[in-house]
Structures are given as C-alpha cells and as structure tokens.
Amino acid sequence: MTESSVASFYDEFSTRLIRDYVHGNRRVDAQLAFSIGAIPPAARRILIVGSGCGYEARRMAQRASADSTILAIDISSTNIARARQLQPHPRVEHRQADILADTIEPPWDVILLPDVYEHIPTEDRPTLHKVLHRLLADRGSLVLTLPSPRLQAYLKEQGQGLQVVDETVTHTDLAALAGDVGGVMTYFKLVSVWSVNDYMHVIIEREPDGFDPACAQTEAPIRHWRSDTWERRLWNALLSRSGIRRLQRWQRRRQVARRLGPAPEVMDPPGD
Numbered sequence: 639m640t641e642s643s644v645a646s647f648y649d650e651f652s653t654r655l656i657r658d659y660v661h662g663n664r665r666v667d668a669q670l671a672f673s674i675g676a677i678p679p680a681a682r683r684i685l686i687v688g689s690g691c692g693y694e695a696r697r698m699a700q701r702a703s704a705d706s707t708i709l710a711i712d713i714s715s716t717n718i719a720r721a722r723q724l725q726p727h728p729r730v731e732h733r734q735a736d737i738l739a740d741t742i743e744p745p746w747d748v749i750l751l752p753d754v755y756e757h758i759p760t761e762d763r764p765t766l767h768k769v770l771h772r773l774l775a776d777r778g779s780l781v782l783t784l785p786s787p788r789l790q791a792y793l794k795e796q797g798q799g800l801q802v803v804d805e806t807v808t809h810t811d812l813a814a815l816a817g818d819v820g821g822v823m824t825y826f827k828l829v830s831v832w833s834v835n836d837y838m839h840v841i842i843e844r845e846p847d848g849f850d851p852a853c854a855q856t857e858a859p860i861r862h863w864r865s866d867t868w869e870r871r872l873w874n875a876l877l878s879r880s881g882i883r884r885l886q887r888w889q890r891r892r893q894v895a896r897r898l899g900p901a902p903e904v905m906d907p908p909g910d
C-alpha cells in the first residue's frame with residue numbers, strides 16, 4: 639500500500655467525515671468525551687494524528703488550557719483543506735502530513751490517535767512506534783481510541799465497513815506500543831458504541847505519578863477515568879431525547895453549505 643493510495647482513499651472518505659459531523663456519530667461522541675477527559679490540565683502542546691476534517695481539534699482547543707497549542711495532522715489534503723475552512727481555531731494548526739514519513743517537531747505533552755492506529759499497516763508499526771517515541775515529551779501521554787478485535791472480526795466476516803488499511807489491534811499490541819514509547823498502559827477500557835465491547839479507549843503514559851507499572855497489564859480498567867461519569871451518561875440521554883440534536887444538525891448543515899458549498903451526499907442522512 640503506497641502513501642498516495644492511502645491519501646487518495648482518505649480524500650474520498652472526507653465526505654463521510656463531513657457527513658458524520660453534520661448528522662452526528664456515536665463513535666465520535668464517545669471518542670471526544672474520552673479524549674477531552676484524558677487531556678491533563680497541564681498539557682500545553684497537543685498533537686492529533688489523523689485529525690480528519692478537524693472537528694476534534696477545534697473541540698479540543700475549546701476545552702484544553704487557554705495557552706495550549708494543537709497541531710492537527712492528516713495524510714489527506716482534502717481533509718486538511720476542509721478542516722481549515724470548516725473548523726478554524728486560533729490555537730490549532732491544520733497540517734497535511736504522513737505520520738510515517740514527514741518530520742514533525744517534538745516534544746508533545748499529549749499525542750492523540752483517534753481511530754487511526756488500526757489504519758497503520760502492521761509492518762509499519764515499528765516505524766510508527768519510533769516516531770511516537772521521538773515526539774512524546776518526557777512525561778507525555780498517548781491517547782488512543784480504536785475498534786476492538788471483536789468488531790474487526792465481525793467486519794471482516796461481513797466483508798464490508800473496512801477501510802483501505804484496517805488492521806486488528808489487540809491488548810498485547812497496545813502493551814507493545816507502550817513498551818516501545820517508554821511508557822505504561824495506565825488505562826484500557828472496552829467501550830460499547832454500536833454493539834457490545836466494539837471499541838477500545840486507551841491511555842499510555844510516560845512516568846505516570848504514583849502508578850505501579852506492575853499492575854498495568856493485569857487490571858482493566860486500570861484507572862478510573864472521569865469522562866465515564868453517570869452525569870455524562872444522563873446528559874447524553876437527555877440530549878438525544880430533546881430537540882437539541884435536530885437543531886444542531888440544521889445549524890451544521892448550514893455551516894457546511896456556507897463554508898464548503900452544498901454537497902448533496904453530505905446533507906443526506908447516513909445510509910449505513
């Protein structure tokens with residue numbers, strides 16, 4: 639798989655990401671709630687790898703410290719162009735870059751891979767791990783969301799829903815990533831988005847405070863995380879029952895049409 643074929647796949651896929659933004663997507667909602675909760679208040683430099691059309695980067699900038707900066711990179715130039723038009727924020731730089739090939743300046747307090755690690759070919763993982771090792775600050779953390787092996791097995795069986803590169807990633811693979819970046823997996827949780835245990839939410843930290851690495855691979859969830867509170871679940875349930883979601887869809891549809899031009903396939907509700 640060449641870099642350009644991956645980039646052109648995601649240039650095409652960009653419409654799907656815009657559609658997710660307009661109509662909402664439970665996977666993205668869960669990813670955002672987790673990732674925002676996982677950003678330590680002290681984080682000043684945040685790198686998002688595979689930032690898509692920029693929604694997460696802008697939300698992250700709104701919630702992270704006011705003197706933080708965010709670099710949002712994506713291999714697809716279409717995604718990056720759309721992110722700049724649709725989700726501009728003074729503290730976010732959207733940059734077209736391939737994490738495996740392009741030089742990015744370290745260090746980063748937090749590096750997020752939101753549904754991206756599984757799209758890196760297995761044979762390129764050693765390269766990716768070396769890059770992440772170089773980019774991560776001494777006390778930095780990696781935050782990942784990705785499909786569980788169970789979901790990947792189901793998609794492979796169905797023969798649909800998989801992207802150009804869509805690998806299976808196991809808990810063991812994530813522990814290897816932690817080791818390769820000189821960190822420990824301090825959080826691992828199977829999350830149910832569309833079906834039971836279909837996603838994994840993970841935090842890998844370098845030098846975590848007061849944390850016993852000996853426990854890291856045996857307990858799950860390894861640490862309680864605040865994004866998973868009953869208040870958040872109640873708020874989401876209320877939101878989905880109110881008219882707010884419909885209002886939000888209408889407002890986003892207008893925003894996309896104004897900034898990117900009306901695209902019928904984006905305005906239609908998702909068919910899958």
Ligand SMILES: C[S@@+](CC[C@H](N)C(=O)[O-])C[C@H]1O[C@@H](n2cnc3c(N)ncnc32)[C@H](O)[C@@H]1O
Binds near residue numbers: 758
């Ligand atoms: C499944 S999409 C996820 C997009 C967004 N983070 C989300 O959760 O909706 C994977 C993203 O990773 C990007 N990507 C894939 N390989 C990449 C690479 N080698 N370097 C940078 N970005 C990459 C794709 O262009 C795409 O936007």
